[in-house]
Amino acid sequence: MVTTLTVHRTRRMVAPLALCLALIAGAVQAAASTGDVAKAFVEEVSTRAIGIISDKSTTKAEREAQFGKLLDEKADMDRIAAFALGQYLRTPTPEQKAEYLGLVRTFIVKVYVTRLSDYNDEKLDVLGAKEKGDKQAIVQSEIKFTNGREPVTVDWWLIKNDGDFKIFDVNVVGIWLAQEQRSTFTSVIRNNGGDFNALLGHLRAQIDKAEAGEVPGANASN
Amino acid sequence: MKMTHRTGGRSAAAQAIFALALLFGLAAAPHAAMAADETAAQTAADDGGDANDPLEPMNRYFFELNRFFDTILLKPVATWYDGVVPEPGRNGVRNFLDNLRSPVILVNDLLQGEWDRAGTTASRFGINTTVGVLGLFDPAADWGMPQHSEDFGQTLGTYDVAEGAYLYLPVLGPAPPRDLTGFVVDIFFDPLTYIYWDKSKTVPTTRFVLNGIDQRARSLDTLDQIERTSVDYYATVRNLYRQIRKNEIANGNRDFNDLPDIENLNFDTNEPDSPQLGF
Numbered sequence: 001m002v003t004t005l006t007v008h009r010t011r012r013m014v015a016p017l018a019l020c021l022a023l024i025a026g027a028v029q030a031a032a033s034t035g036d037v038a039k040a041f042v043e044e045v046s047t048r049a050i051g052i053i054s055d056k057s058t059t060k061a062e063r064e065a066q067f068g069k070l071l072d073e074k075a076d077m078d079r080i081a082a083f084a085l086g087q088y089l090r091t092p093t094p095e096q097k098a099e100y101l102g103l104v105r106t107f108i109v110k111v112y113v114t115r116l117s118d119y120n121d122e123k124l125d126v127l128g129a130k131e132k133g134d135k136q137a138i139v140q141s142e143i144k145f146t147n148g149r150e151p152v153t154v155d156w157w158l159i160k161n162d163g164d165f166k167i168f169d170v171n172v173v174g175i176w177l178a179q180e181q182r183s184t185f186t187s188v189i190r191n192n193g194g195d196f197n198a199l200l201g202h203l204r205a206q207i208d209k210a211e212a213g214e215v216p217g218a219n220a221s222n
Numbered sequence: 223m224k225m226t227h228r229t230g231g232r233s234a235a236a237q238a239i240f241a242l243a244l245l246f247g248l249a250a251a252p253h254a255a256m257a258a259d260e261t262a263a264q265t266a267a268d269d270g271g272d273a274n275d276p277l278e279p280m281n282r283y284f285f286e287l288n289r290f291f292d293t294i295l296l297k298p299v300a301t302w303y304d305g306v307v308p309e310p311g312r313n314g315v316r317n318f319l320d321n322l323r324s325p326v327i328l329v330n331d332l333l334q335g336e337w338d339r340a341g342t343t344a345s346r347f348g349i350n351t352t353v354g355v356l357g358l359f360d361p362a363a364d365w366g367m368p369q370h371s372e373d374f375g376q377t378l379g380t381y382d383v384a385e386g387a388y389l390y391l392p393v394l395g396p397a398p399p400r401d402l403t404g405f406v407v408d409i410f411f412d413p414l415t416y417i418y419w420d421k422s423k424t425v426p427t428t429r430f431v432l433n434g435i436d437q438r439a440r441s442l443d444t445l446d447q448i449e450r451t452s453v454d455y456y457a458t459v460r461n462l463y464r465q466i467r468k469n470e471i472a473n474g475n476r477d478f479n480d481l482p483d484i485e486n487l488n489f490d491t492n493e494p495d496s497p498q499l500g501f
Binding site: 078089118132133156185 | 489
């Protein structure tokens, strides 16, 4: 952690040294670069996301469209959708699965454009990265507020898909968001006797409610 | 800072992780016997203990009851409080209530063997009660001693006591056995319990009500958003409660080794592109 932080701040100075080290121990160099790739990925995604959320010249629909594009590009949506079904992963028929994938994407876009509206114009500082196996990484970061509010810690769980990092889950002040989605999705299915259509219905209803403006687009007081 | 703050010493995080392993491990154990190609997907696919809610119908009833009283009483009062009392006043109330809780926090710091944090709690109490004018201000936080909270439910958590089945009670809200026990034990730890005003319960009851109003006022926007963006508000609150408690027990130290295995998680593990690499 400490080393990666230092490398980040004084990269210019350390680069030649890193090169020497790389020649001596290839493995060390490879490890460091994976962490750097993960950190750069998070920096890019968070900058774009904050930019989309903060741009109040766009309509809510435009923000949602841009946010959706960002998710398609940078999040492992199929894996997230599969994870959110928990024990009911194999319940849907192919048709239900197709509809579910579409609905869950729309739902996540609408939910997070709303929930993230608090964080407009804030800056996210990447603190460090940890590798988790060959294909996964955890990037730790922090949102600092200009108004003296306590900083919010954000951890990004990344997984490589076809060689590129994608977001699998995000932890905000200790809460994993995909785990929260999974608990509600499985609860709906369980409480309807294992009927997958119940979940589809709930998702449709929630999206319709959002369309009808019941979900505040950008927090009115901000 | 929290992440690296207390890596040395007796680790509450390690104990909390063990407690979690108990919680989740029981749910995950049967999966080990499954066919190899199913194991990875199933481990990630179990619901993380969310099913541990045998009294769900009753809990949901109380949840709706509390929502009703929230709508007609608590939320309007909290909204009024938030609108009428200026922010410095509300912060004074919060600081005062936090300071009053110091003895309970101290006892639990000590019971957890968290000597550094116990020292912080004791210093905070001394500084804020004097310099901070009976706790209305929080100068200790500016001097590098930020507030933290502890309760006996968390203490039990650090001693590997599992949360138990979910329980949601009128007025109290989420109170699974471990945390309900903690709530009751903390009452005995609290000097305020033994203060006699015009009646024996006046002081603690006033504190409880004031605390509820302040907490509700601070979560007006957050709870509204969560309610409006959830397919099942009850299940969301249940999961958030569990995740928040887990994080509190670990004192904000996050462990990334107990995360579910998602590498081979897929809608159809028989797909030709499914990852078969690894061992």
